[in-house]
Amino acid sequence: MSRPKRDTKALNIKIESNLYEQLEEYSISSKLTKTAIVEFALEKYLKQQNNSSSKG
Numbered sequence: 001m002s003r004p005k006r007d008t009k010a011l012n013i014k015i016e017s018n019l020y021e022q023l024e025e026y027s028i029s030s031k032l033t034k035t036a037i038v039e040f041a042l043e044k045y046l047k048q049q050n051n052s053s054s055k056g
Contacts, residue, residue: 015023027034 023034023037026032027037030037
């Protein structure tokens with residue numbers, strides 16, 4: 001049985017080569033996709049920004 005489809009959008013970005021290499025290495029060692037890692041990091045960053053802006 002296949003997984004249910006997620007509502008997604010494509011995002012094409014350019015990042016520094018060394019940052020990409022770190023992402024690639026972490027993806028391999030953690031067995032997580034680069035998409036999953038970036039989604040998690042972006043969600044965490046945005047949540048942190050929202051919390052800090054609501055305190056001001």
